[in-house]
Structures are given as C-alpha cells and as structure tokens.
Amino acid sequence: MKSMTPVFPARWWAPQGDGRIVCRLCPRECQLREGQRGFCFVRRNTGGALDLTTYGRSSGFCVDPIEKKPLNHFLPGSRVLSFGTAGCNLGCRFCQNWDISKARDFDRLADAATPEQIAAAAQRHGCRSVAFTYNDPVVFAEYAIDVAQACRAVGVRTVAVTAGYMSAEPRAEFYAHMDAANVDLKGFTEEFYRRQCSGSLAPVLETLVYLKRETAVWFEVTTLLIPGENDSDAELERASDWFAAHLGPDVPWHFTAFHPDYKLLDRPPTPPATLQRARTIAWAKGIHYVYTGNVHDRTGGSTWCPQCGGCLIERDWFEIGRWRLRDGVCAACGFPVAGVFAGEPERGGAGRVLVRLAGDA
Ligand code: SF4
Numbered sequence: 001m002k003s004m005t006p007v008f009p010a011r012w013w014a015p016q017g018d019g020r021i022v023c024r025l026c027p028r029e030c031q032l033r034e035g036q037r038g039f040c041f042v043r044r045n046t047g048g049a050l051d052l053t054t055y056g057r058s059s060g061f062c063v064d065p066i067e068k069k070p071l072n073h074f075l076p077g078s079r080v081l082s083f084g085t086a087g088c089n090l091g092c093r094f095c096q097n098w099d100i101s102k103a104r105d106f107d108r109l110a111d112a113a114t115p116e117q118i119a120a121a122a123q124r125h126g127c128r129s130v131a132f133t134y135n136d137p138v139v140f141a142e143y144a145i146d147v148a149q150a151c152r153a154v155g156v157r158t159v160a161v162t163a164g165y166m167s168a169e170p171r172a173e174f175y176a177h178m179d180a181a182n183v184d185l186k187g188f189t190e191e192f193y194r195r196q197c198s199g200s201l202a203p204v205l206e207t208l209v210y211l212k213r214e215t216a217v218w219f220e221v222t223t224l225l226i227p228g229e230n231d232s233d234a235e236l237e238r239a240s241d242w243f244a245a246h247l248g249p250d251v252p253w254h255f256t257a258f259h260p261d262y263k264l265l266d267r268p269p270t271p272p273a274t275l276q277r278a279r280t281i282a283w284a285k286g287i288h289y290v291y292t293g294n295v296h297d298r299t300g301g302s303t304w305c306p307q308c309g310g311c312l313i314e315r316d317w318f319e320i321g322r323w324r325l326r327d328g329v330c331a332a333c334g335f336p337v338a339g340v341f342a343g344e345p346e347r348g349g350a351g352r353v354l355v356r357l358a359g360d361a
Contacts, residue, residue: 008055010043011142012170021045025170026089026138027203039198040139042087054085055143057112059134061355063125067318069133069161070254070293072303073339074180074218076313077320080159081118081127081355084134085143090163091198092186094226094264097134113357115143115150121357122156129179133161141166141174148177164207165199171207172214180340181219182254183208187230188239196229196264205242212247218340220252222293225270225278227258236278240285249288249306250338255279256293276300289338307335 012025020031023038030038032045042054061083066075069082088095113121122130130151137144137160148158157179164183166174175181185204186197193201211219221243225231243253255278257270275292279300282290292300301315310332314321324331328341 007046007051007053008142010050010052012167013050015048019048021048021050023050024167025141026165026167027200028089029167038089039091040087040089042085042139052140052142054087054140056114058083058085058357060084061113061118061121061357063127063353063355064131065318066129066131066159067315067320069131069159069182070222070256070291071159071180071182071218071220072254072291072313072315073220073252073289073337073341074159075128075157075340075342078128079126080129080131081122081125082131082133083113083118084132084137085140086135087139088136089139089165089199090136093196093262094224094258094267095262096224096259115147117357118147119150119154119156121355122151123154125353125355127156129157129159131159131161133159136162136165138162138166138174141170145174145177152177163197163199164204166203166207168206168210171210175211175215175217178217181211181217183211183219183221185221185223185239187223188235188242189230192230196226205246209246212251220254221247222254222256223278224256224258225274226264227267227270227274229267231270231274231278233277233281236281237285240282240287243282244285244287249286251287252289252291252338253282253287254291254293255282257295259294270294272297303337305330305333305335305337308333312337 013021013023015021020033023030023043028039034045037044044051044053063079064082066078066080118130132144151158160178160181162183190201193199211217255275259269260267272295279290279292288306296317298316302311303313305312312324312330329336
C-alpha cells in the first residue's frame with residue numbers, strides 16, 4: 001500500500017474555543033492545533049475536527065494460540081486472529097513492540113481490511129476470537145469497536161490487549177463490545193509510570209476496577225518484571241494486597257520476563273527466580289491463578305486447582321499438555337474454575353501463522 005494518511009472521523013473530542021480541540025479518549029487529553037497530532041501520533045486535528053489516521057489499516061495479521069496474548073482462562077488452546085495498527089498512548093522505555101507502537105512510517109501498515117473482512121478471515125482460519133494487540137487498541141478504538149461488532153454478528157469473540165490507559169466515557173463504550181481483555185499493570189508506583197511510561201498509574205487501576213465491578217468482560221492481568229525497577233518484594237507485596245482486595249482471587253495474573261529493548265538496554269533479562277518469587281508472593285495473598293510467562297516453567301505456566309492442588313491444565317510455554325477440567329470444574333474435586341471454557345481444549349498448536357488479508361473478499 002502506498003504511503004497515505006486516510007481521514008476517518010474520530011470520536012471523543014471537543015473544541016476548545018481557541019482554535020484547538022481536545023481529545024478525550026485517554027487521560028493525556030491532548031490539546032491540538034490545526035494539523036497537530038496527539039502523543040499517540042495517529043489522532044490528528046484536521047480542519048478543526050479530530051481524525052483517526054489508521055482506521056482500516058493493519059501492521060499485519062497472524063493466527064496465534066490464545067495463550068500468547070496471554071489469556072489462560074479464555075477458551076484455552078483456541079486460535080486467535082491477531083492484529084494491530086500503529087501508535088500508542090504510553091511511552092514505555094522498555095516497550096517490547098516499539099517498532100509498531102512507535103511507528104511513524106505508515107508504509108508499515110501493509111494490510112488493509114474492513115471489519116467484515118477480518119471477521120470472515122477469523123472464521124476461515126478456524127479462530128474463535130480476534131485480538132487487538134501488538135499496539136494498544138485504545139488509540140484505534142473506533143476501528144476496534146467496528147471490528148468487534150462485525151465479529152459478534154458471526155459468532156466470533158474479541159480480545160483487547162491493552163495498558164488500560166483510557167478515559168471513563170470511551171472506556172465504557174469500548175468494553176461493551178469486547179469479550180475479553182488482557183490488561184498490563186506495568187508497575188505499582190506513580191513514579192514508575194511517570195519515569196518509565198510517561199503515564200500515570202491511577203487510570204490503569206480505575207480500568208481494572210471498572211472491568212471487575214461493571215462489566216462481564218473476562219480479563220487477566222500482566223506485569224512485565226524489570227530487574228531493579230518494579231520487582232522488589234515491597235512493591236510486589238503492595239501490588240498483591242491491592243489486587244486481592246480490589247479484583248479478588250479469581251482474576252489471573254501473569255508475571256512475564258523482560259528482555260532489554262528500545263530505550264531500556266541497561267537492565268539484564270529477568271531471571272526465572274524473580275518470576276517465581278513474584279508468583280509466590282501473589283499466591284500467598286490468596287490470588288488463585290498466578291502464572292510465570294516468557295520462560296519454560298511447567299509449574300508457573302500450568303493451572304492448578306485452588307482446592308485440591310491438582311494440575312488442571314498443564315502448559316509448557318504455549319503448548320497444552322494434560323487437561324483435567326470437565327465443563328469448567330476440576331475433574332478430581334469439582335472446584336469451579338473461573339474463566340470461559342468450552343469443552344476440551346482445541347489444541348490449535350503453539351506456533352504463529354502469518355495471514356494476508358488484503359484482497360480477500
Ligand atoms: S488518544 Fe492520542 S490524541 Fe487522544 S489524548 Fe490520548 S494520546 Fe492524545
């Protein structure tokens with residue numbers, strides 16, 4: 001596709017009365033003069049109205065195992081059609097997808113697709129769901145909502161992989177269309193969010209509480225542990241106390257391994273022992289489903305029965321092994337396991353398959 005910035009009318013903005021407009025999609029509330037783009041780079045003041053420059057354009061489509069999002073309690077073993085666009089409303093110095101999230105060259109957006117084409121492609125490739133991932137769907141919320149509506153019309157579910165940095169009004173509308181989410185909780189201090197992400201912790205906690213109290217969206221939480229930054233016992237204890245008190249025991253929590261990337265190159269990769277320590281701390285607070293990720297760890301990757309201690313779903317990275325769930329309950333003791341389960345796992349395989357949509361009917 002040739003370089004271009006198509007105009008799609010964006011939502012959640014208001015005129016300021018001084019020639020500027022304010023975008024109210026996320027807590028940044030960017031105030032934009034004519035021609036100016038927001039922090040996320042993909043929303044722009046064009047002629048006194050906000051437009052979204054990435055509607056209908058993707059950085060590419062892949063079929064992934066749902067465990068890769070990561071979601072361990074949402075249709076385990078199923079395949080998910082995954083895509084992203086460009087841009088992000090946070091500025092994480094450790095971004096593990098920075099070539100997409102910080103893209104300024106829209107030639108990267110090679111695959112164009114309508115919402116209906118994406119829903120049809122998911123069906124054609126045997127995917128139970130479509131994931132908005134690789135970059136944060138907050139910045140392409142209008143497109144994500146349209147895709148979610150097209151998917152629901154044909155019985156395909158949708159998954160948002162997000163940092164949860166979104167304002168209240170668009171958040172309610174966005175999640176009314178989503179079936180599942182994985183929300184990053186990147187650290188547990190305002191100082192970490194400000195220094196490492198150019199953002200703020202409080203709106204993320206609001207999104208998590210909103211999802212728990214106000215919606216039926218199935219969601220799991222991911223924390224990337226960075227040595228020396230957000231992995232102290234004290235921070236993990238405080239985060240676990242908050243998690244248990246506000247989200248309860250049944251929301252799964254994934255502790256994943258960092259590798260040096262983007263602007264944070266002076267930290268070592270996360271040792272597996274750090275992930276296991278975090279898992280132990282969270283578990284001791286009564287959180288039932290705590291996982292390690294981005295490492296080979298059968299114990300930390302598997303789902304264990306909170307009542308009898310048996311292994312319910314065995315995993316090695318994204319590969320599913322033994323399965324001891326029957327209709328969502330432990331086959332040994334009958335404990336009901338939180339999540340969205342539909343019979344036996346599909347065992348769609350742990351690999352990733354690239355998919356081209358451009359030109360599809
Ligand atoms: S979505 Fe983009 S333009 Fe809107 S407030 Fe957030 S960073 Fe600014």
